[in-house]
Amino acid sequence: MLPPGEPKWRRRAADRPKEIIAAALEVFSEHGFTRARLDDIARAAGVSKGALYLYFETKQDLFKAVVQDAIEPRLLKIRTGAGTEIPFDEAARLGVGVLVSAIQSNPRIGGVLKLIVAESRNLPELALIWHQTVITPLLSLISDIIRRGQRSGEVRSGDPELFAMGLLGPLVLGLLWRETFEPIGADPLPLETLASQHLDTVLKGMKA
Amino acid sequence: MLPPGEPKWRRRAADRPKEIIAAALEVFSEHGFTRARLDDIARAAGVSKGALYLYFETKQDLFKAVVQDAIEPRLLKIRTGAGTEIPFDEAARLGVGVLVSAIQSNPRIGGVLKLIVAESRNLPELALIWHQTVITPLLSLISDIIRRGQRSGEVRSGDPELFAMGLLGPLVLGLLWRETFEPIGADPLPLETLASQHLDTVLKGMKA
């Protein structure tokens, strides 16, 4: 009756959390927070629902872990190379380049972005974390570069934060476009082309 | 026991649908599709839940009505003044101006935008409608203006659709910013200033 061969499951406490987070990212970014079922996440992680609760207190807890795991490591890379004293144009191109390649290499980042927007009302605490740890640093990094360009006379006057949003906006739009309309059958968006053409435009338009 | 004075309710079949749609917009844009409760919508509309089903078949049906009601009338206004043969700069400023004032005069439009992004996976049919009736016409309108500018030699070469996204991206970002971060306590975003500064930048950057 009981075949000895393979055990029904294995104890792998060290690997479970990251496996669960990966599975949860998949399910959350497909269905959103509320419609994502813990049973589905558990199945995708190859684990029972009960096991989720060994590693995460609640569904929200798991969701937070997913978002933080997706974001925090990438932020470090962007910060690198901020303090350097290269010409404005170059710095801007470099920064956007890092952003675009981060996006390209991790296609899930669009899903995470969508999640933040979609669930900010339900999980304000999470929106706060995201705002403090990602948005604010990123924006101030870019607007610092712009400010520097203004002081050196390379960039015309204007609110640096708004310039930064003018720079990033189309990237955000592109990401959300992919998440929203490509699954519906819309033409795929050449994000890299968009980024480079827009960068050319904005840099030219910001010249003093 | 029963005081004669005011009746407990009145029959107002003509007014109910729009009242329900207004209430539903409120609740949907605060909680998203799934977490919005029909009981809450009904209460906000001053009506019982059962009454909703006299006017809408399902929750999705109601949701579709909300989105279409919010969008379609505004699209007409934007289309107006498209065919005119004014200089490129002027046309672009006019178009963006109309967009911004539409946004300002109807603060709920950001909520609708968020809903589309958030629920596109759950309600692909809706994303399709939105894509066909709003996004595509709007984008092609703007890129037509740009194409015209290119033909007349006012605008440098480049993909007109991507130029259009470069123009609109920051507006979308601004709208979502409001929806996502202002409720959390972030600084309010001066959307109009953003739009005008960005327009200046992009127009300058697109010059031939």
Added chain:
DNA sequence: TCCTAATAACTGATCAGTCGGTTATTAGCG
């Protein structure tokens, strides 16, 4: 008096979170 807008109590399905029980793994002991 009759039609129907509208109500309010109800049903059934779904799902987050719990808990008693089970199995893999490790440590202790001879």
Added chain:
DNA sequence: CGCTAATAACCGACTGATCAGTTATTAGGA
């Protein structure tokens, strides 16, 4: 080394709450 006791990882059936959608009934209006 083997054998066994102890432990921690894991399972999955269950519970209680929530809500979309239904229906029996009431009451407004012509």
